[in-house]
Each structure stands twice: as C-alpha cells, then as structure tokens.
Amino acid sequence: MCGIVGYIGTKAATDVLVDGLRKLEYRGYDSAGISIFEDSKIQVVKAKGRLDNLENKITSLGKPLGTVGIGHTRWATHGEPSDVNSHPHGNERVTIVHNGIIENYLQLKEKLVEKGYKFLSETDTEVVAVLLDYYYNGNPVETISTVIKNLKGSYALGIMFQDCQDKIFAVRKDSPLIVGIGEGENFIASDIPAILKYTRSYYLLEENEIAVIEKDKIDIVDTDGDPIQKEIFTATWDIEAAEKGGYPHFMLKEIYEQPTAITNTVSPRIINGAPDFGIKALTDEILKSFKRIWIVACGTAMHAGMVGKSVIEQLARVPVEVDIASEFRYRKPILNPDDDLVIIISQSGETADTLAALRLAKEQGVHTLAVVNVVGSSIAREANSVIYTWAGPEIAVASTKAYTVQLSVMYLFAIKMASVKGLIDEKETAKLCDDLLALPAKIEEVLQNADNCKFVASKFQNAHDIFFIGRGLDYSLSLEGSLKLKEISYIHSDAYAAGELKHGTISLITTDMPVVAIATQSHLFEKMISNIKEVRTRGAKVLLICKKGTERQADLSEYVIEIPDYNEYFSPILTAVPLQMFAYYTSVLRGCDVDKPRNLAKSVTVE
Template sequence: MCGIVGYIGSQNASDILIDGLKKLEYRGYDSAGVAVFAGNDIEVVKSKGRLADLEKKMEEVGKPQGFCGIGHTRWATHGEPSDINSHPHSSAHVSLVHNGIIENYLPLRQMLQGDGYVFQSETDTEVVVNLIDSFYHGDPLEAIREAVLRLEGSYALGIIFEGETDKVYAVRKDSPLIIGLGKGENFIASDIPAILGHTRDYYLLEEGEIAVLTRDHVEISDIYGNHVEKEVQTATWDLEAAQKGGYPHFMLKEIHEQPTAFHNTVSPRIVDGLPNFACDKICDEDLRRFERVVVVACGTAMHSGYVGQYLIERLARLPVTVEIASEFRYKNPILNRDKDLVIIVSQSGETADTLAALRLAKKQGVFVLGIVNVVGSSIAREADAVIYTWAGPEIAVASTKAYTVQISVMYLLAIKFAMLRGFADEAFAREYTSNLMSVEEHIAEILKDSQSFQFYASKLQNAHDLFYLGRGLDYALAMEGSLKLKEITYIHSEAYAAGELKHGPISLIVDGTPVIALGTQKSLFEKMASNIKEVKSRGACVFLICDDTCENTAQIADFVIKLPALPEIFMPLLSVAPLQLLAYYTSILRGCDVDKPRNLAKSVTVE
C-alpha cells in the first residue's frame, strides 16, 4: 500500500522523486524518504509525517544532489510511523524501498542477527535490505535473485547499490510496479500518475522479473537470469487528468467527473440500443452458459457487487452471491467450473485480497471476469476476460466515480443476462437501455446543487453516531453511503436494512441522532415510511432521499433531498452522488483531510 519511485537520468533526482511521491501520496502518508547518490555515496533523508515534513527536513539538512535515487511514501504495516521505521532502509552496501509485506521476516531476521546484522527498525523491510546485503559479493543481480528466492509474501522493491551510481534495480511479486521509459532517463513507480509528467510509455513488470535501469537502457530478466522481452505500454491518461483541475480536492473533482466517466464506460458497450460487449471481446455464448454468478471484491467495489446482485437476480433470475475477498479463499468456496462465473471487481486491479481470490478461482478452473479501471493491472492481465471502466485516474482515497462506473457495468450485464436467459425481450431491453443512457444528464443536474448539500452537511458535522437505512437497492446504497461518511469524516456510521431496526439497532437511536433514509424504491416506500416514523418517534433527525414525485415528505422527514424520477431500478445511479456530497462537505466542515483520510490508503496491495 506504500508508494515507491526511482529515477536515473540527468535531472536532480531529489526533485524528480519528491514530485513522483506527491502523485503517489494517496498510497500512504505516514512517512516519506529518499535515497540519492551524492557523488559516490548514498545520501538518505527521511521523516515521519507527510511529504511536506520531508521537504521541510530537506531544507534544514540539505537536499541530496545527484542524478540517481529511490523514494518512498509509507502506509505503516510493521512498526509505527517514525523516522527510524521510514523508508528507504539501508545496510552497508544497499538501500531500498518496499511496498508489500514479508510474511517470513521473523525467522529471516533471527538468521541475519545470528550472522551479525544489527537491526535499527521494527520493519520487515529492513530484513530485505540486510538479506540482499548478505548475498552481495559484487554482483547486484545475483544478490537480488538469491534474496527473493527466500522471501515469502508480497513485495515491489526499488534498490540501489553502493558504487553502482548509474543503476536502479527493481523486482516485484504480488505488488504493482512499472518501469517508465524516458529519453535519457528512466523511472520506476508504483502507479502511472508518478511518471505522467515525464513520459506516458512504460513496461509492466511481471511476477519475479528483475529490471536494471540506466539512463539509456532497461534490461529485464527473470529470476533465473533469462532475458525477457517486454511490450511497451502507453498510458491513456494525461497529466491534466491526474491534477485537481481547479477543484480544492481530488474527491470533489472526481465526484463531478461522474457524468463523463459514466458516459465513457457505458456508451462503447451499447450498440443499436442494446448492451454489447464485443469491444471487450466477450460474446453472448461466453455469458449464456452460466447458471450462477459469484462477485468477489472489497470495500466500495464489494458494495457495487451488492447492487449487481439485486439487478442480475431481479432482471435475469440468475442467482448471485457477493463475497468479501479477504474471506473468500479461506472458506474453501464451492465453485462449479462449468456453470459458475466469478466476477472480480477492483478499481486499481491490484487489490491483494481480490487478486488472491481471482487466482483461487482460476486454479479451480472457473471462468473469471474482471471489472477494473486500470489498464494492464494484475487482475486485468490474469482474468479470462476484462471489462474496463473508463473512469480515468482516481486519486482521492475515498472512491467515488469508480463506484458509479462499476455499478453501470452491472446494469449492462443485468440487461444482457436477462436477454440471454429469455427474461427480457428486445423491446424491454431497449427500454431499459434507454433509461440507463438518460442517467448521465440527471447526475450532472444533481451535481449543480452544491449549496444544498453544504447546508445538510452543517446539520451532520457534530454528530457522534449516524445511521443509514434502506430497503432493496436502497440498502445496497446505504452501505456505500455509510462507508463514504466514516472514511472521510471519522463519524461512527452504520447502514441497516430498514426492516432490521426492530431486531436490535433501534436501541441506539436517541434524541438528535441523524438518520439518512433512502426511499427511492417506490414499491417499498410505504414500508420505508413506517421505519422512518419508528426512528422519528425516538428522537431521530431524518434526512430523506427520494424522487421528486414523492408527496407529503415534510410530514415524514426533517430534511428532504429530492432526485429526478426514473424507474426505481435505476435510482441507485442517482442516489450515490448526494451520499458522496454529504460525506464530502461534512468532512470539510469537520476540518478533516478529505483526500488523505487517516489510516487509509488508496490501493490495498497487502493482506
């Protein structure tokens, strides 16, 4: 979950590394550091805190001056955030940065201590640098190969060696790493935004591959020393897409990008008014044979799976289960290789638990469909088929537009499955597809009304506890709304199926407790209204989200957020923006760091 960068070229390495780390700070911001060749010596500067703290320290002690180096921004796993635990870590001959977790670090540490190595930090990373050092006898590649053969767990490593002033080494397993290709300069990075200011061309480093970077050349070999030929990839994002574009925060920018992201994802997959996945090289016969769908994901992506479950079961009568990726492979799941479709959902395409679930399903011979945003990511490469959500870069830790495009794909799949299984004729499918296409303009209209959401947020900012209620699809949305609020405001929040209130949770409602009630499902509105009255009678302050055809809402709720009316099955696509804006403005009013909430990182690449 950390971010790593490396540089070799003719520019000041410290400046390049800091700039790259700023683009990766969403991956971790507990501490940061750089190691740069200053002449023949490796100079390390690192600090607890944000990158601004590292830059301040550089002003005090002096910025390393050189043309080759590595950098790191950390999300702590082993050892608390501190100067000592910060990366880079160094031994007598080696400095490195690391993203991942070394699972067998304790026995390795004990072995190295027996060989005389003294450890300064609590990290698993210091074990790696000392292990490489122990095998180093003048050949960096041999030392790296010998070391990684003994590592268990996940890692992406950027490494420099004493005396090797014109080389950066990189190796990966289960953690993402790319090689940026410049002119007279080359880069390593955890993610594309770190290199976009310099190049859009890159190599994807595969499992177990080791790269050696000089200014003018990149040599890649496998763990056995065999040369590997790579295909040059070109990023579809530009630098502007990874900037704030005049918005105060990435999260607000990405909320407002949802109409465009929705259009970019849905439009290419509608041909002659009907869902069509030919652009994804998925034909009808690929989908027709399945008798069960298993959606596996984490966090926001998992919540998109719950929406997909409602849609596919309702329209196509195809059974769907949604599994938490971190639990999936430990429960010995029952999968049928001939009849089951496993859908893996991940914005980054690198989510560690989700990737492990994919590999388990593949091992059992089950067809795997990936829904991911990042082209060429691990999940995209390893799935049998992939549907890309063309959302563009999502930088804010709290996911917004990624969720919207993920559920938009679920709508397309649900309509397609309904047609293939005989539960929707062409007229029905065209009507539903037309309604889906109309969503874009409605989302744009909702996003124009920021002033109202600032007002509603002012009523939530001092809350200690908050509850979200919904039924059916609204319950699926309630889970995402609650997650978004707790992620960036630190208000304790829970989502409940409204009918479950009387089975325990209603005991938590006291005078003034905010309750956000989703009532967009017309067929369930009367039931929902009864649940609202139950919490109101116990003192709750209710915010009702419903469509603009609902009447007498002032008698039900304290505050009412009305949305354009669409058939109820499409309302989740409209409801999500208000939930995101409520969370965003509440976070602002509480003085929280919206884009970098505490203890969280954007891409969860460790278990």
C-alpha cells in the same frame, strides 16, 4: 498501499522523486523518504508524517545533489510511523524501498541476528535490505534472485547498490510496479501518475522479473538473468487528468467527473440498442450457460457488487452470491467450473485480497471476469476476461466515480444476461440501454443541488454517530453512503436494512442519533415510512433521500435531498451522488483532510 518512485537520468533526482511522491501520496502518508547517490555515497533523508515534512527536512539539511535515486511514501504495516521506520532502509552497501508485506521476516531476522547483524527499525523491509547485504556477491541480479527466493509474502522493491551507481534495480511480486521509459532518463513507480509529467510509456513488470535500469537503457531479465522481451504500454490519459483542475480537493473533482466517466464506460458498449462487451471468451451461448454468479470485491467495489446482485437476479434470474474478497478463499467456496462465473471488481486491479480470490477461482477452473479501471493491472492480466471501466485516474482515497462506473457495468451486464436468455425482448433491452445512456444528464441535475447537500451537511457535521437505513437497492446504497461518511469525516456510522432495526439496533436510537433514510423504491416506500416513523418516535432527526415529487407526510423528516424522478431501476447511480457530496461537505466542515483520511490508503495491496 505504499508508493515507490525511482529515477535515473540527468535531472536533479531529489526534485523528480519528491514530485513523484507527491503524485503517489494517496497510497500512504505516514512517512516519506529518499535515497540519492551523491559524491559516490548513498545519501538518505526521511521523515515521519506528510511529504511536507520530508521537504522541510531536505531544505534544512541541504538537498542531496545527484541524478540517481529512489523514494517512498509509507502506509505503515510493521512498526509505527516514525523517522526510523520510514523507508528507505539499508546501509552503506545497499538501500531499498518496499511496498508489500514480508510474511516470514521474523524467521529471516532471527537468522541474520545470529550472523551478527543488528537492526534499527521494527519493519519487515529492513530485513530485506540486510538480506541483500548478506547475499551480495558483486552481481546485483544474482543477489536479488537469491534473496527473493527466500521471501514469502508480497513485495515491490526499488534497490540501489553502492558499487552500481549508474543503475537502479526493481523487482515485484503481488505488488504493483512499472518501469517508465523516457529519453535519456528512466523511472520506476507504483502507479502511472508519478511519471506522467515525464513520460507516458512504460513496461509492466510481471512477477519476479528483475529490471536493471540505466538512464539510456532498460534490461528486464528473469531470475536466471536471461533477457525478457516486454511490450511497451502507453498511458491513455495525461498529467492534467491527475491534477485537481481548480477544485479544492480531488474528491470533489472526481464527483463532478462522474457524468463523463459513465458516458465513457457505457456509450462504447451499447451497439444497435444492446450491450456489447466485445469479449470473445464470453459469447452469448457461454453467458446463457452460467447457472450461478459470484461477485467478489472489497469495500466500495463490494457495495457495487451488491447492487449488481440485485439487478442481475431481477433481470436475468440467475442466482448471485456477493463475497468479501478477504473472506472468500478462506471459507473454501464450492465452485463449479461448468456452471459458475466469478466476477472480480477492483478499481486499481491490484487489491491483494481480490487478486487472491481471482487466483483461487482460476485454480478451480471457473471462468473469471474482471471489472477494473487500470489497464494492464494484475487482475486485468490474470482474469480470463476483462471489462475496463475507463473512469480515468481516481486520486482521492474515497472512491466516487470508480463506484458509479462499476455500477454502470453491473447494469450493462444484467441487461446483457437478460437479453441473451430471452427474458427481455429487443424493445425492452433498447429502452433500458437508452435510460442508462441518459443517466449522465440526470447526474448533472443532482450536481446542481450541491448547495442543498452542503446545507444538510452543516446540520450533521457535529454528530458523533449516524445511521443509514434503506430497503432493497436502497440498503446497498446505505452501506456505501455510510462508508463514505465514516472514512473521510471520522463520524461513527453504520448502515442497516430498515426492517432489521426493530430486531435489536433500534435500542441505539436517541435524540442524539441522526438517521439518513434512503427511500427511492416506490414499492417499498410505505414500508420505509413505517421504519422512519419508528426512529422519529424515538427522537432521531432524519435526512430523507427520495425521488422528486414523492408524496410524503410533512413530519417524516427534518431535511430532504431529492434525486430526479427517473427509472427506479437505476436509482442507485443517482442516489450515490448526493451521498458522496453529503460525506464530502460534512468532512470539509469538520476540517478533515478529505483526500487523505487518516489510516487509509488508496490501493490496498497487502492482505
């Protein structure tokens, strides 16, 4: 959700913070603010809206001059977006920035009001700032330790104390925070892109570890003040990977990066014609022993899990349940530690609901396998086993390449499971792996058809509602296509299993209701023709997405987008690309902010 950055060094802190917030704005853009030590005082500038508003305010008021500061870009939870509710929060003694949700803030606030404190904002964050002031005893580490023992919920905090102007402090629980290691300067940040311009080396803070950061020194201690030795991590990609590279939007850049991302994910994991994850805890014997698989994820990752369910069940004949992470632990799932595997999928590796589901599975003794993109993320560190997707940074809020690499891992896993169980022989295993390796070239063919996607988008850009329909694997793609369109274009969109239309939903079909029909599965194509004709009869204009060379009646649709005629088993990966481009161009033509859709943020680190 929110983005945090902090700097201490010799550079102008305002410039470093604003630059870092620009890299983190995908995490929230309801408001932004900075606190700087200037002339022995804490100077705060904050503004509602995009980061440009903050920069304009800094220019009009005069740039705070100092080399120590913290900054924040907000995705609002408690309190509407406003200057007052913007971070940082605090007073003349302490100022903080916060990512997360303090669940017991009302109880804490009532106690502090009784003690004479007054509050200016509606936020839970201000309660933490006031609590720090209340408990402050001149020792920042002791004070922070006392405060966090009183907090329930999630937090990543950047903190400055008035009487410690050569230090910034940081602590986290259930929200991501890293400490960047520079030369004569150091940093804190919610994510690596904020500091890549200055350093690629960083520490990962574990829960309730407290970082004491000076320009030439970093100490990390526990809540008793005892020092902790930390491993230094190195970012595997550079600043150019987190820039647009000449594309008008990050989303379009990331769509075009998919062939490379899939190659990077798949190629190293196919050895001698068979999948090899190199995970010691998941030997062939252990994989064969699993009698049921759970796939738990949110949003786009959950849609990847739905495809995973289909392909694992088809190939490996192991029953798979897909659960929305936010529902999984609250329905008290019946997990068997001897027979079950829980696969957790998350791009960021910090998704709060997904992390909670992972912890529930581990508490019940079930083996957990994480499929994540961010090395060293919370989910990656806590899972029993991990498969990194190696997609590189994904900045656009709408996920594209993260989705297709997650699909690629699902396919690899299905092939591996089927192989170790003896359900496919070496020849078939090698053929499936070869087909998976050849997919990037096929995606390049799809990308060459971008103009047709743009043309079709121009015909749908003024729609108020759109339906996506499909069967089998295509139904899972319908869900993802619908999500992509609605989240960035703001067109109301729903996806349905095509055979279910007649059970109620077809009552909504009118001449004003366009339908996107995905029909790439030949064994279901005749059924899809019937469903398409049902909506056509009621006046719907249809966009058909199908394989090149598919025989179809001329009156089946007004518009067609074709994908290469290829192994239908892998069609979801190919079909995802034109759906992404259709959503992208529709959004652009409607004048929407593609990379920063309203009310959304990239990494959902609160429940």
